[in-house]
Amino acid sequence: MTDATQLLTTADGRPLKAALAAAQARARRKAFFLVAPLLLFVVVTFILPIGQMLQRSIYHDGFSSNAPALAAWFDENPDAMPDEAAYAALAADLLLMKNNKTAGEAGTRINYTVSGTRSLFTSSARNADDLQPPFTDALLAVDQKWADPLIWQAMRAAASPYTTDFYLIALDRQRTADGGTEVVAENQRIYLWLFGKTFVLSAVITIVCLLLAFPIAHLLATLPMSKSNLLMILVLLPFWTSLLVRTTSWIVLLQGQGVVNNVLVSLGLVADDGRITMIYNQTGTIIVMTHILLPFMVLPLYSVMRTIKPSYARAARSLGATSWTTFRRIYLPQTLPGMGAGALLVFILAVGYYITPALVGGADGQLISNMIQFHMSKSNWSLAAALSGMLLLGVLLLYWLYDRLVGIDKLKLG
Amino acid sequence: MALPAYADPLERVWYYTYHAICVAIFIFLIAPIIIIMPLSFNAEPYFTFTEKMLTFDPEGYSLRWYDLLLTFGMTLPDAARDGSWWADVWANATWVRAAKNSIIIGFWSTIVATCLGTLAALGLSRSEMPYRRVIMAILISPMIVPIIIIATGLFFFYSSPCAIVGLDCGRLTATYTGVVLAHATLGIPFVIITVTATLIGFDQSLARAAASLGASPQRTFFKVILPLILPGVVSGALFAFVTSFDEVVAVLFIAGPEQQTIPRQMWNGIREAISPAILSVATILVIISIALLATVELLRRRSERIRGVTPQ
Numbered sequence: 001m002t003d004a005t006q007l008l009t010t011a012d013g014r015p016l017k018a019a020l021a022a023a024q025a026r027a028r029r030k031a032f033f034l035v036a037p038l039l040l041f042v043v044v045t046f047i048l049p050i051g052q053m054l055q056r057s058i059y060h061d062g063f064s065s066n067a068p069a070l071a072a073w074f075d076e077n078p079d080a081m082p083d084e085a086a087y088a089a090l091a092a093d094l095l096l097m098k099n100n101k102t103a104g105e106a107g108t109r110i111n112y113t114v115s116g117t118r119s120l121f122t123s124s125a126r127n128a129d130d131l132q133p134p135f136t137d138a139l140l141a142v143d144q145k146w147a148d149p150l151i152w153q154a155m156r157a158a159a160s161p162y163t164t165d166f167y168l169i170a171l172d173r174q175r176t177a178d179g180g181t182e183v184v185a186e187n188q189r190i191y192l193w194l195f196g197k198t199f200v201l202s203a204v205i206t207i208v209c210l211l212l213a214f215p216i217a218h219l220l221a222t223l224p225m226s227k228s229n230l231l232m233i234l235v236l237l238p239f240w241t242s243l244l245v246r247t248t249s250w251i252v253l254l255q256g257q258g259v260v261n262n263v264l265v266s267l268g269l270v271a272d273d274g275r276i277t278m279i280y281n282q283t284g285t286i287i288v289m290t291h292i293l294l295p296f297m298v299l300p301l302y303s304v305m306r307t308i309k310p311s312y313a314r315a316a317r318s319l320g321a322t323s324w325t326t327f328r329r330i331y332l333p334q335t336l337p338g339m340g341a342g343a344l345l346v347f348i349l350a351v352g353y354y355i356t357p358a359l360v361g362g363a364d365g366q367l368i369s370n371m372i373q374f375h376m377s378k379s380n381w382s383l384a385a386a387l388s389g390m391l392l393l394g395v396l397l398l399y400w401l402y403d404r405l406v407g408i409d410k411l412k413l414g
Numbered sequence: 415m416a417l418p419a420y421a422d423p424l425e426r427v428w429y430y431t432y433h434a435i436c437v438a439i440f441i442f443l444i445a446p447i448i449i450i451m452p453l454s455f456n457a458e459p460y461f462t463f464t465e466k467m468l469t470f471d472p473e474g475y476s477l478r479w480y481d482l483l484l485t486f487g488m489t490l491p492d493a494a495r496d497g498s499w500w501a502d503v504w505a506n507a508t509w510v511r512a513a514k515n516s517i518i519i520g521f522w523s524t525i526v527a528t529c530l531g532t533l534a535a536l537g538l539s540r541s542e543m544p545y546r547r548v549i550m551a552i553l554i555s556p557m558i559v560p561i562i563i564i565a566t567g568l569f570f571f572y573s574s575p576c577a578i579v580g581l582d583c584g585r586l587t588a589t590y591t592g593v594v595l596a597h598a599t600l601g602i603p604f605v606i607i608t609v610t611a612t613l614i615g616f617d618q619s620l621a622r623a624a625a626s627l628g629a630s631p632q633r634t635f636f637k638v639i640l641p642l643i644l645p646g647v648v649s650g651a652l653f654a655f656v657t658s659f660d661e662v663v664a665v666l667f668i669a670g671p672e673q674q675t676i677p678r679q680m681w682n683g684i685r686e687a688i689s690p691a692i693l694s695v696a697t698i699l700v701i702i703s704i705a706l707l708a709t710v711e712l713l714r715r716r717s718e719r720i721r722g723v724t725p726q
Contacts, residue, residue: 027542034537035549038530038602045599046556048578049571050563056570212439219436233707234440240703240710241447242660244680245696249446251684252453252461252693259449262462294443323425352560354663359684369562376566376667388563399551399558408547408554411607 050392057166057385062109063158066102067093071159082152087135090146094128097121112383113154113165113175120145150175166386191371191387195394198368201286202350206297208290209346210339213297217338220298221305232302239295247359250288254279254360280362288356293349297342299412304338341406348398352391447700454479454693461690479694483509486691509679509695516675519590520658523597527654530598531605532647536639538606539613550606557603565667568596572668588670596664601654608653612646612717645717649710656706 008016064071069089077086097103107121124142131138139146153175157165168174172189173181183189216235220228238246253259256275264270278284308331316326354369361370368391375384402408417429457476458464466474485491487508493499503510537543538550556564572586586592620642624634640647662677669678676695683692 024542027540028544031537031540031543034540035534035543035553038534038553039549041526041530042553042556042599042602045568045595046564047552049567050559051567052578053563053567053570212442215432215436216439219433231440233711234444236707236711237704238443238447240656240707242677242696242699242703244660244662244677244684245450245699246446248680248684248692248696249450252450253446255461257460257462259453259462291442291446323428348558352562354560354562355681359681369560372562372566376569381570384566388566391560392563395558395560399555403547403551408550409610411554412611 053385054389054392055385056382057389058163059161060109060158060163060166060382061161063106063155064161066097066100066106067155067159068096069093070155074156074159081149084134084136086152087139087146088133090139091128091131091135094121094125094131098125098128109158110151110154112169112380113157114148114150117145117151117154120151166382167389169383170386170390191368194366194368194371195390198351199394201282201365201367202347205286205289205293205350206343206347208286209294209297210343212290212294213301213342214335214339217298217301217305220302221308222310235295235298238291243292243355246292247288247356250284250291251279251360254284254287279360280365282361282365284360284362285357285365285367288360289350289353292356293346296345296349300341300345300406300410301335301338303412304335304341308334337406341402341410344398344402344406345411348395348402351398352395450693450696451700454690454697456690456693459690461693479689479691482689482691483507483694487511508674509676509691512674512676512679515673516659516677519593519597519673519675520655522590522594523601523658524651524655526594526598527601527605528647528651531602531650531654532609532643535606535609535613536635539610539616553606554603556599561600561661561663564596564600565664568592568664569667587668588672590673593665593669593673596668597658597661598654600661600664601657604653604657605647605650608650609643609646612643616643642720643717645713645720649713649717652706652710656703 010016010019067090069092070086073086073089077083080086082090093106094103097106103121103125104118107118110121111118120143124139124146127142131142145151157163157175165175168181170191172184172192174184176182216231220231220235223231251258255261256277258279260278261270261275265272265275270276278287312330312334313326316330317323321329351367352369353367354373357365357367357370358373361367368387372384372387372391375381375387417426421429452467453461453463455475455477456464456467457474457478464474468474484503484507488502488506490499490502493502534553538546538553543549569587572592574582575586576583586595616639620638621634624638625631629637660677662675662681665673665675665678666681669675676699680692680695683689
């Protein structure tokens with residue numbers, strides 16, 4: 001046996017096995033070199049920026065870089081309550097902030113965890129020149145809030161630039177005096193609720209898309225090719241039309257003085273003063289996003305339905321099944337791969353949607369993306385990054401699921 | 415799907431109901447795109463059909479909103495329409511400048527995305543490709559990751575792109591290069607998807623035949639492979655162009671006033687004072703997308719024909 005394999009050599013006398021391995025390694029390298037430029041490009045222009053942005057969700061030096069004395073005191077006294085030395089450090093840092101005009105920056109960082117403290121820093125820094133020892137009494141005279149253990153705890157947490165505070169905020173939690181965490185008061189639970197709403201609205205849009213896509217995909221799949229190609233244009237044209245154009249058209253159609261309301265009024269179905277509000281609210285977001293994402297549902301459904309042989313349904317009918325039973329037991333199960341692929345894709349795209357909710361969502365039709373943009377515009381960069389991190393995690397999980405169940409290489413456009 | 419001869423009355427009723435439902439859904443899909451076309455010729459500054467429009471009175475229609483696209487932002491919109499007026503339009507009109515920007519950015523980002531994407535698709539469709547699944551997932555992810563996250567990341571990255579290696583090389587925000595790179599990244603998944611789909615039907619023995627006849631890999635690519643996959647490459651390029659041409663969020667985050675594009679101009683128009691001029695832009699864009707759709711459809715059929723793949 002060993003003799004036989006040793007006998008197999010290439011023309012230049014190398015063992016065949018080694019030659020094959022070398023050739024395969026060369027082929028692998030060649031294939032990889034073709035992909036390498038693009039991979040490098042995507043890493044630099046896409047992965048790196050997102051990674052860098054996510055780093056901001058755990059890094060904020062607004063306080064730590066402006067309060068060196070306090071940072072040193074916290075370092076030396078890991079568990080102690082604030083004493084005179086701590087207040088002296090605070091007074092020194094406030095003076096530094098006053099001179100560098102950074103009290104607002106430091107206060108903003110503490111303000112994330114204890115609301116209403118930004119003004120405490122700015123007003124105290126304004127008086128920093130007049131502070132005399134003993135600093136404990138002097139600072140408490142400026143503002144009684146300096147005795148609040150929560151503020152000291154927040155400053156201790158912020159003394160290191162690395163923090164999980166922003167993820168706590170994004171999870172609607174806050175630190176308690178004993179060092180644990182708790183859920184914030186009910187009227188302040190914004191973010192988890194918004195994540196929930198984003199997922200619920202995306203699910204509603206996905207279901208509506210599925211309900212609308214199923215009949216037309218079925219029709220397209222069962223019609224003769226020439227007719228279905230013609231009807232397919234009606235699906236593909238919206239797919240190719242600019243998103244902003246489609247959103248504009250829906251505003252024109254649905255607004256108070258818009259086409260739909262005018263038709264309803266002229267038909268007498270709706271009173272002139274009782275025009276339906278269909279846009280700039282949640283309904284608007286659902287209608288417009290359904291329209292925009294519908295082609296992403298129709299295309300995978302259609303490609304699966306095309307492959308279903310009509311003979312199965314005919315066989316079921318000939319064996320006595322009613323048309324409903326045939327549909328439910330024979331046809332529907334065969335369309336499941338298409339439904340899964342379309343639904344997952346639509347859901348993934350809906351969860352991260354920004355443009356449409358921003359333009360037609362009004363106050364109650366906003367999604368988590370719009371909240372990220374809001375915090376970006378307010379320069380709350382770390383909080384925006386933490387919210388992005390959570391959204392990204394959700395989307396990547398769904399993407400992984402899509403790859404497992406459907407396979408990314410099955411993704412088709414038109 | 416014809417009605418079978420053995421259908422009972424209930425099935426007949428369902429058959430017609432089903433078709434009515436389908437017609438309604440098709441109307442839902444297409445009506446918003448059709449409705450803006452006549453409205454863009456409205457003589458009044460309204461977003462709904464006026465009495466005169468409904469009675470097809472010529473006075474109800476006008477080209478004023480198309481005219482506004484040219485005159486808006488001009489220095490001397492009321493001057494006589496001679497050569498210098500058109501020069502003024504070309505140089506100053508807001509929408510014309512936005513169109514120029516959109517085309518320039520779209521063109522270069524398409525070039526970058528198509529060249530890199532086609533090369534990568536060739537590698538990805540080889541059976542020897544290592545880590546194929548992971549790399550494919552990474553390359554498609556710009557299409558999946560929410561645009562707001564991409565735009566936020568680019569906003570920070572572009573404000574100091576070399577900081578990551580400890581250097582200072584200026585900024586990419588408010589530059590054409592920055593927008594082109596961002597749009598190229600967004601267009602790459604479309605190129606990868608269309609070109610790999612074309613390569614699935616590609617007969618590798620043709621490339622081997624060329625090699626055995628003495629052609630160099632470059633010659634094989636340009637003389638044998640490229641002509642056969644060209645329809646797929648062009649479709650991918652068109653997808654990449656449309657992606658760039660329609661992109662607004664990244665532009666909002668990283669572009670400056672110099673890089674005003676059509677979508678950004680529309681965005682401003684929709685958010686602020688919405689004027690029917692938006693509808694005339696929208697109509698022009700719909701006509702462009704009809705042309706693009708027709709091109710892609712023709713390319714797909716050509717691709718199927720030259721590769722000998724018959725549609726199922």
